[in-house]
Amino acid sequence: MFQRAGPNAPNVGIVGGGYAGLACAVELVRKGLRVALFESGRVLGGRARIVEKDDFVVDNGQHLLLGAYAETLRLLRIVGVKPSVFDARPLDLYYPGEFRLRAAALPAPLHLAVGLLRAEGMDWSERRACLRFIQHLKAQRFRLPVQLTVSQLLDNAAQPARLRRFLWEPLCVAALNTPADEASARVFATVLRDTLAAGASASELLIPKVDLSELFPVPAARWLGRNRGQVYTTEAISRIVPDGARYQLEGDPVAARRFDHVVVATAPYHAAPLLAPFDALAPLVDTLNALRHEPILTTYLQYDASVRLPAPMIGHAGGLAEWYFDRGQTGGPAGLIAAVISATGPHLALPRRELELAIHNALETVLDRRLPTPDGILTITEKRATFACRPGIKRPSVSTAQRGLWLAGDYVDGPYPATLEGAVRAGTRCAAAIAQATTG
Numbered sequence: 001m002f003q004r005a006g007p008n009a010p011n012v013g014i015v016g017g018g019y020a021g022l023a024c025a026v027e028l029v030r031k032g033l034r035v036a037l038f039e040s041g042r043v044l045g046g047r048a049r050i051v052e053k054d055d056f057v058v059d060n061g062q063h064l065l066l067g068a069y070a071e072t073l074r075l076l077r078i079v080g081v082k083p084s085v086f087d088a089r090p091l092d093l094y095y096p097g098e099f100r101l102r103a104a105a106l107p108a109p110l111h112l113a114v115g116l117l118r119a120e121g122m123d124w125s126e127r128r129a130c131l132r133f134i135q136h137l138k139a140q141r142f143r144l145p146v147q148l149t150v151s152q153l154l155d156n157a158a159q160p161a162r163l164r165r166f167l168w169e170p171l172c173v174a175a176l177n178t179p180a181d182e183a184s185a186r187v188f189a190t191v192l193r194d195t196l197a198a199g200a201s202a203s204e205l206l207i208p209k210v211d212l213s214e215l216f217p218v219p220a221a222r223w224l225g226r227n228r229g230q231v232y233t234t235e236a237i238s239r240i241v242p243d244g245a246r247y248q249l250e251g252d253p254v255a256a257r258r259f260d261h262v263v264v265a266t267a268p269y270h271a272a273p274l275l276a277p278f279d280a281l282a283p284l285v286d287t288l289n290a291l292r293h294e295p296i297l298t299t300y301l302q303y304d305a306s307v308r309l310p311a312p313m314i315g316h317a318g319g320l321a322e323w324y325f326d327r328g329q330t331g332g333p334a335g336l337i338a339a340v341i342s343a344t345g346p347h348l349a350l351p352r353r354e355l356e357l358a359i360h361n362a363l364e365t366v367l368d369r370r371l372p373t374p375d376g377i378l379t380i381t382e383k384r385a386t387f388a389c390r391p392g393i394k395r396p397s398v399s400t401a402q403r404g405l406w407l408a409g410d411y412v413d414g415p416y417p418a419t420l421e422g423a424v425r426a427g428t429r430c431a432a433a434i435a436q437a438t439t440g
Ligand SMILES: Cc1cc2nc3c(=O)[nH]c(=O)nc-3n(C[C@H](O)[C@H](O)[C@H](O)COP(=O)(O)OP(=O)(O)OC[C@H]3O[C@@H](n4cnc5c(N)ncnc54)[C@H](O)[C@@H]3O)c2cc1C
Pocket: 015, 016, 017, 018, 019, 020, 021, 038, 039, 040, 041, 044, 045, 046, 047, 048, 060, 061, 062, 063, 064, 065, 235, 236, 237, 238, 265, 266, 267, 270, 296, 297, 298, 382, 384, 385, 386, 408, 409, 410, 411, 418, 419, 420, 421, 422, 423
């Protein structure tokens, strides 16, 4: 239970209706503060949202959650989302005909040990090397030197080529959206600590059966509405205007409303222009502008209902798309396949039709059979999907040098790369810091 906000409770304006902003809003209301959230887009969810285009109603990109996403799962429960919203299954890295590693439904470390015993396409030396790698990380308590890359880590731990190709490098790109030779080994080790090394339930794959706006943002907005929080869509905030010790937001439909605190819960490249007018925030703006970003491209191919993958998610090591998802097996229309290409690469230079044909051909190779011509194809490129999770990058904290101005978002300092869990954690951490500032 929580205390309802009185008319004199501190008033917080939140700019951005992605997972971070909405998590922050829910937690602030639970702590007895008043909240108004402004989203510039038509739909809530930001980089994890529903898209309706060319007869497709899909997500802007296939998303996977993990059993380790404790804070996201807690927030989902609070706003009334049932666990049945996910297709939950043990971690299963499956490259048809080449390699398969499935975690067993057992406590750690047996889930992995038994998974390795049963693995397909791995010889004994590779199984031993995999366990040795986890031991190597455990011996260092998963705290690695800041400047180490994932490739250097794999070299140091003498990981064989096939394990790198089918296991560590795809896991690195999937989790950090950054290639292994540029990715932070420290962040990668944290992800492995909390998933693969933590046990079967933590490494469970949770594939949403509903769209990404309906998963959390829409139930969160409904929950906020029931609890006197205000959520506005299609309201872009163009400026944060100081007014004594408080702030007004240019773009707020309520004239002359003042906020005691403002949370900027946008992506870093949208936060920088909002924060730039504040002299005290010049170093922060430099930090935000120094972050680099990586794309994610998703191609949806709608085949007839006869097309079905051998599992809801299959990999193609070294292929054009690294992963294919069968949406028909996880709540979507039968025959709808999502092909995902993470990070920068030569595919971005291909003309769209050529790329889509190449993906269709690559899927035929993976499945080792001819496929019918798709009835429809939609490609969505998120050019700045996530920040590039490189060694030693500087990430700001939720508090800023400007009194009453706060940050939330997946890029804010934390143990995880740019993920839904990172965004939600930043949102709830920001709410806790504001609540403490208002009582302390
Ligand atoms: C294609 C793709 C695939 C991904 N796959 C995964 C995955 O499998 N698993 C995973 O955990 N994560 C994944 N991610 C990452 C995850 O989606 C992001 O980390 C997360 O959604 C970021 O949330 P956020 O709230 O920090 O920012 P955002 O989602 O960017 O939210 C910021 C919001 O602020 C709004 N805004 C901006 N400026 C203004 C303004 N001036 N006024 C009002 N509103 C404004 C924006 O419209 C946006 O809605 C993926 C991302 C992409 C793009």
